[in-house]
Amino acid sequence: MKIIHKGLADYAPTFEAMKAFNAARDENTEDELWVVEHPPVFTQGLAGKPEHLLFGSDIPVVQIDRGGQITYHGPGQLVVYTMIDFKRRKKSVRHIVSALENSIIATLAEYGITAAADPKRPGVYIGEQKIASLGLRIKNGSVYHGLALNVNMDLTPFHQINPCGYAGMEMTQIADWVQPCPTLDEVAGKLTAHLSTQLTPKETES
Template sequence: MTSDIEWRVSDGLVPYPEALAEMEARAAAVRAGTANELVWMLEHPPLFTAGTSADPAELFNPLDFPVFEAGRGGRYTYHGPGQRVGYLVLDLEKRGKDIRCFVHSLEGWMIAALGELGVEARREPGRIGIWTGTGSEEAKIGAIGVRVRRWVTMHGFSINVAPDLSHFGGIVPCGIAEYGVTSLERLGLEASINPLDEALNRSFPAFLNSLRDISQVA
């Protein structure tokens, strides 16, 4: 693990407003040079977040979960217990100022970690998120939504380990109605957060290396 990046794992369920406030404060501190970058692994209680492209017609919410304006890109996303959420507060000013590269690398990190757990995950052209399966079994297993302010990233990704998949029925996840969602548990794999965290940790250096570190350029 890179020594100047804090890797934080929170126990229990972190309220969304608390996480959002922490991210925003940390991003400002990173930009000011008064705090280290952060990778934060956590779980939330059941809730929906609305991205900047969210369409109210895609929110049904029969269980009346709280809905939060996230400020990130994208549409509606569900978070809840059994889903690993990863928030990244990273300084792209020293990593090439390339948002597309950042998102592509983030996808690659998720795919690599899932591959370690036996999931053949992939990108799909024209669709947001990380996908697995084919034909009628094709489904999303991971979501991505990021925000970049003054070249510091916020928000990040989620991977479904063993959430209540019926909760996704309260929205059109990320605006894609044609396909379902899946999880490690649904795929018959170990439905525990720890092995995923370990896989993410192991593949994190490769993710960082895929970003352009301009401090290393003469």
């Protein structure tokens, strides 16, 4: 699995690049993980409802084709897009979601943070606070979009929305639990290692 570090990148062209990659790939295309950090942006998924944007601001809203509702991306948040062949895995969507959640949980455990998934709602939580969001799209037998893990960012824009459609959802980040906070690059290295392990098809699955 190839890991591509894209640095700080605007959301809209990254979204277009994801769609183009997915449309062009074939059964021989190597799977990729795209590691990205975005300037401030709200993204509204296919199930998104306008009322979950509580009030306007100068932060742009981009309509996209992943599942889920509205969320926020901004500097200090680690975003990983999972550009993977779904057919190659012979697994359910739930298996892919669990692989992402388990990778985040394992990464946080390396910093002494106890986190968990919630069977009733996607993402990873520390108690009732959400630290990571998930949103996927499966098209042409391939998966794109991915996950966002809050590392060391300004969380106040989340107050402008109902995060992922949940009113009053409290958000948290690694910096609230670990000081000094690790760098985004350090966390990315740990997370992509876990994702590569969780998402690489085993020989018995091929």
